[in-house]
Amino acid sequence: MIQPGKVVVIGAGFVGSTAAYAMLIEGVAREIVILDIHKEKAEGEALDLEHGMQFVPGAKMSFGTDYKLVKGAQIVVITAGANQKPGQSRRDLFVINANIVKSIVKSVVAVNKECIILMVTNPVDALTYVAWKASGLPRERVFGSGTTLDTARLRFYLGEMMGVYPQGIHAYMLGEHGDSEFPGWSAASVGGVDLQKSKVWNTAKMEQAALKTKRAAYEIISRKGATYYAIGLVIARLVRDMLDDTRSIMPLSMVLKGEYGLNGVSLGVPAVLGASGAQIKQELPLNAEEKKKLRISAKIIKDLIDKL
Numbered sequence: 619m620i621q622p623g624k625v626v627v628i629g630a631g632f633v634g635s636t637a638a639y640a641m642l643i644e645g646v647a648r649e650i651v652i653l654d655i656h657k658e659k660a661e662g663e664a665l666d667l668e669h670g671m672q673f674v675p676g677a678k679m680s681f682g683t684d685y686k687l688v689k690g691a692q693i694v695v696i697t698a699g700a701n702q703k704p705g706q707s708r709r710d711l712f713v714i715n716a717n718i719v720k721s722i723v724k725s726v727v728a729v730n731k732e733c734i735i736l737m738v739t740n741p742v743d744a745l746t747y748v749a750w751k752a753s754g755l756p757r758e759r760v761f762g763s764g765t766t767l768d769t770a771r772l773r774f775y776l777g778e779m780m781g782v783y784p785q786g787i788h789a790y791m792l793g794e795h796g797d798s799e800f801p802g803w804s805a806a807s808v809g810g811v812d813l814q815k816s817k818v819w820n821t822a823k824m825e826q827a828a829l830k831t832k833r834a835a836y837e838i839i840s841r842k843g844a845t846y847y848a849i850g851l852v853i854a855r856l857v858r859d860m861l862d863d864t865r866s867i868m869p870l871s872m873v874l875k876g877e878y879g880l881n882g883v884s885l886g887v888p889a890v891l892g893a894s895g896a897q898i899k900q901e902l903p904l905n906a907e908e909k910k911k912l913r914i915s916a917k918i919i920k921d922l923i924d925k926l
């Protein structure tokens with residue numbers, strides 16, 4: 619039986635532990651379980667977080683390596699995976715992480731078929747598809763963080779440029795969480811005004827914001843080795859949307875079944891997120907160039923999936 623508010627984070631690395639930290643500070647969950655193949659790492663993170671309990675809204679913390687811990691979880695967040703080694707190709711990393719994710723998902727559904735699985739491990743789009751296939755669950759309950767982080771980055775850069783708080787801007791990065799992602803300008807607005815028709819529109823400046831967004835992960839990784847604070851906040855927000863049934867619209871990596879003319883692939887498109895998972899309720903009115911970019915992203919992700 620599902621225990622309301624129980625969230626399991628699989629992978630106690632930078633991303634998993636920061637997500638747990640963000641959830642704890644925000645009081646998102648009633649119980650947070652940290653699971654990792656390295657028990658000591660999971661234990662260390664859980665203990666460190668527990669010791670801050672006096673200063674946060676409060677949640678039960680558990681840790682371990684045993685999938686029995688996944689029983690009753692409402693949400694399972696997968697951040698586990700191998701890191702890219704110097705000289706290792708993206709394809710080789712994908713194959714390694716696909717095998718890790720498949721085995722994790724099979725262990726999850728063996729004890730819990732009612733949970734929602736949120737994929738975060740990269741390459742997140744291809745791995746979302748792999749996780750969905752391995753789970754046997756409906757696509758509404760297996761999806762990835764997609765371009766939510768990239769969209770937050772775009773809104774930050776646009777907001778900075780316009781002198782507006784990012785929440786007032788509605789503009790999505792779409793497609794692959796990776797090099798082929800692109801901004802969906804034709805469906806973007808600021809304060810209710812079509813962004814391209816607004817007084818602040820400046821093609822060169824807007825494209826500069828999109829470029830900074832695309833390069834953001836490289837810029838951070840080259841300086842500090844990994845990105846984790848913003849994705850931690852993204853995860854906490856997506857978990858809250860599910861636990862509180864907020865019905866937020868987020869650009870999640872969704873397995874497509876004909877939407878945008880695409881099939882058999884998962885990529886970042888807006889979906890409504892709530893207690894039963896994520897659903898694509900409507901398609902963005904993309905222009906021809908954007909539709910082409912979405913097809914290119916889909917092909918890149920599909921080519922990776924086909925390599926398995």
Ligand code: NAD
Binds near residue numbers: 629656698701737763
């Ligand atoms: P990390 O190396 O710090 O942590 C990975 C953790 O996974 C480690 O603790 C490791 O022990 C654990 N692990 C490995 N195999 C496991 C298994 N079979 N079962 C359980 N645990 C296992 O890496 P990180 O910096 O936390 O990043 C995690 C992933 O998140 C990476 O793939 C990274 O690229 C991705 N990421 C995604 C986004 C996004 O927007 N989707 C953003 C940032 C990072």
